[in-house]
Amino acid sequence: MSKAEGDPAVGGGTGGEPKLSRASVQRFSLYLRHLERWIQEGMNVVSSSQLGDALGINDAQVRKDLAYLGSLGQPGIGYYTRELITALRHRLGVDRTWAAVIVGAGNLARALMRHRGFAEQGFQFVGLFDADPQKIGQIVEGIEVQPPAKMLEIIAAAKAELAIVAVPADTAQQVADALVAAGIKGILNFAPVMLRLPPHISLVAVDLAVQLEQLAFLVHLSKHE
Amino acid sequence: MSKAEGDPAVGGGTGGEPKLSRASVQRFSLYLRHLERWIQEGMNVVSSSQLGDALGINDAQVRKDLAYLGSLGQPGIGYYTRELITALRHRLGVDRTWAAVIVGAGNLARALMRHRGFAEQGFQFVGLFDADPQKIGQIVEGIEVQPPAKMLEIIAAAKAELAIVAVPADTAQQVADALVAAGIKGILNFAPVMLRLPPHISLVAVDLAVQLEQLAFLVHLSKHE
Numbered sequence: 001m002s003k004a005e006g007d008p009a010v011g012g013g014t015g016g017e018p019k020l021s022r023a024s025v026q027r028f029s030l031y032l033r034h035l036e037r038w039i040q041e042g043m044n045v046v047s048s049s050q051l052g053d054a055l056g057i058n059d060a061q062v063r064k065d066l067a068y069l070g071s072l073g074q075p076g077i078g079y080y081t082r083e084l085i086t087a088l089r090h091r092l093g094v095d096r097t098w099a100a101v102i103v104g105a106g107n108l109a110r111a112l113m114r115h116r117g118f119a120e121q122g123f124q125f126v127g128l129f130d131a132d133p134q135k136i137g138q139i140v141e142g143i144e145v146q147p148p149a150k151m152l153e154i155i156a157a158a159k160a161e162l163a164i165v166a167v168p169a170d171t172a173q174q175v176a177d178a179l180v181a182a183g184i185k186g187i188l189n190f191a192p193v194m195l196r197l198p199p200h201i202s203l204v205a206v207d208l209a210v211q212l213e214q215l216a217f218l219v220h221l222s223k224h225e
Numbered sequence: 226m227s228k229a230e231g232d233p234a235v236g237g238g239t240g241g242e243p244k245l246s247r248a249s250v251q252r253f254s255l256y257l258r259h260l261e262r263w264i265q266e267g268m269n270v271v272s273s274s275q276l277g278d279a280l281g282i283n284d285a286q287v288r289k290d291l292a293y294l295g296s297l298g299q300p301g302i303g304y305y306t307r308e309l310i311t312a313l314r315h316r317l318g319v320d321r322t323w324a325a326v327i328v329g330a331g332n333l334a335r336a337l338m339r340h341r342g343f344a345e346q347g348f349q350f351v352g353l354f355d356a357d358p359q360k361i362g363q364i365v366e367g368i369e370v371q372p373p374a375k376m377l378e379i380i381a382a383a384k385a386e387l388a389i390v391a392v393p394a395d396t397a398q399q400v401a402d403a404l405v406a407a408g409i410k411g412i413l414n415f416a417p418v419m420l421r422l423p424p425h426i427s428l429v430a431v432d433l434a435v436q437l438e439q440l441a442f443l444v445h446l447s448k449h450e
Binding site for chain 1: 250255325331333337391410411431441442444445
C-alpha cells in the first residue's frame with residue numbers, strides 16, 4: 001500500500017526532526033489556500049489566530065504546524081504572508097509545476113479539469129485517457145481523449161508524474177498498473193476500491209461514498225450526544 | 226467551523242469512553258467497504274490481519290479500532306463478517322437510509338449521482354438544485370433540476386438531512402446558508418472555500434486541489450528522502 005492510507009506520519013525522518021502528521025500536511029494546504037486569498041486582499045501580515053479561526057482550530061496548533069517550516073513568526077507581529085506562502089509552497093513541493101494525466105473521461109474528469117484550483121496550484125493536465133471508442137478523439141477542456149495504448153508515449157513526452165484515476169472500480173487496478181508501468185510516481189484515486197501499488201508509488205485515495213458516510217456519522221453523532 | 230475540520234477527535238465523550246479519532250472513523254468506512262465485498266464472496270469470518278492488509282496498516286491498529294465496537298472478535302477465529310458489518314453500520318449511523326440533496330447541477334453532481342456506492346450505502350438523492358435557468362427542468366439521473374427557491378419545500382417534504390455543495394467557490398457560502406435555513410443538518414462541501422456554519426451543522430469538506438497537492442507532496446518527499 002501507499003504512504004497515504006492508514007499511515008498517520010509522513011516526512012521528517014532524518015536527523016531527529018519531528019514527524020509531520022498527515023493532518024498537519026492537510027492543514028498546510030488549507031493555510032496556503034487562505035494565505036493566497038489574503039495576500040490578494042492586501043493582508044501582508046497574518047497572525048496564528050487568524051489562521052486558526054479560518055480553519056476552526058486553536059492558534060497553538062497553528063503555531064505548532066508552522067514551526068515545521070522554520071522560525072518564521074515574529075512575536076507581537078505575526079507571520080509575513082508572502083514569506084509564509086513561499087515556505088508552505090516549498091515544503092509541500094508545489095513551488096514548481098506538476099504535469100498530471102487523468103484516466104477516465106467521464107463527468108468526474110470534466111469536473112476536475114474545470115476546477116480552477118488546479119491550474120492556480122501549478123498542476124497542468126497533459127493527458128486524458130479513456131478506453132471507450134466513443135470518447136476517444138473528443139476534446140475536453142482543450143485536451144483530446146486518447147486511448148490507453150498512448151499512455152506510455154504521452155506520459156514520457158510530458159514527463160507527467162501524477163495521475164488521477166477516475167474510472168469505475170472494476171477497471172481501476174488495471175489502469176493503475178498501466179500508469180505505474182508508464183512511469184507515473186503518484187496516483188490520486190477516485191475509484192471506490194483500494195489500489196495495490198509498488199512501495200515507491202505514492203497514493204491518495206478519495207472515496208466519495210466514504211466522505212458522505214463520514215458526514216452521516218457526524219450528523220448521527222450530533223443527534224445522539 | 227464544523228467538527229470535521231481540524232478537530233482530530235469525534236464521538237465517544239460520555240461515560241469516560243475513549244474518543245474516536247477522525248482517522249479511525251474514516252477506517253470504519255474503509256473496513257465496511259471491504260467486508261461488504263468479502264461477504265458477497267462468501268467470507269464469513271475475517272481476521273484483523275486480513276483487514277490490516279486491505280488497508281495497508283498493521284493488525285494491532287485494526288484490533289484497536291474494532292474494540293470501539295464492543296467485544297466482537299473471537300481469539301483464534303477472528304471476526305464474524307456479518308456481525309462486524311452490522312456493528313460498523315450501526316456505529317457509523319448508516320444502518321438506515323439518508324435523504325440528501327445536491328446543489329449545483331454540473332459535472333461533479335452528475336458524477337456523484339452516477340456513483341453506485343451512494344445508493345448501496347443507503348444514501349438517496351431526493352433533490353438537485355441549480356440557479357442557472359438553462360439547467361432548471363433538466364432531468365439528471367431521474368431527478369429534475371429545481372431552482373434554489375424550491376429548496377425549503379423539497380428538503381422538508383423529503384426530510385433530507387444531508388446536502389452536497391457542488392457549486393463554484395464564490396456562491397458556496399450563500400448556498401450553504403440557504404441549506405441551513407432549509408433545515409439541512411450536514412454539508413459535504415466540494416467548493417474550494419471554507420464554509421462558516423452554525424455549530425450544530427456538521428461539515429465534511431473535500432477540496433480536490435488539496436488532495437492533488439497532498440499527492441504532489443508525497444511524491445516530492447519520496448524523491449528527497
